[in-house]
Amino acid sequence: MALPVDAPSITHGIQLAVAPVFLLTAVASMIGAVAGRLARIIDRARVVEDRVEASRDAAFVERGRFELQRLRTRGMLANACIALLTLCGFLIGVTIIVLFLGETSGLRISGWAVGSFLAGVCCFLAALLVFLAETYLATRLLDFRLRH
Secondary structure: OOOOOOHHHHHHHHHHHHHHHHHHHHHHHHHHHHHHHHHHHHHHHHHHHHHHHHOOOHHHHHHHHHHHHHHHHHHHHHHHHHHHHHHHHHHHHHHHHHHHHHHHHOOOOHHHHHHHHHHHHHHHHHHHHHHHHHHHHHHHHOOOOOOO
């Protein structure tokens, strides 16, 4: 199976494959944002764990354990979001490869491109919902009472 080397065919293949790259850029940016949130969750959990271990105040220990449970849930949501975004990136990468190969080799594989693209978009939408749940939980965890 020889690949066509004519410039118009290759140019059109590249044009088709470039469109999903914009989604990959969004996915990469979102992974960075969620990874930053996960790092802050981990840092906060370490601080709370240290304070709970050092405290003899039962009420403080109870509040600390409650916060640790919420932080654990937030961490799991952040990890799920990163997993969905990574899967999305993989599927969009497959879409790019399939589009390019379909255009340059003459193979009839457009169904695979549609399927991988739609699956990637579904993963992206699911990641957005998980991200929304994590941010919602983060704001519910805030304590707005004034402290002396």
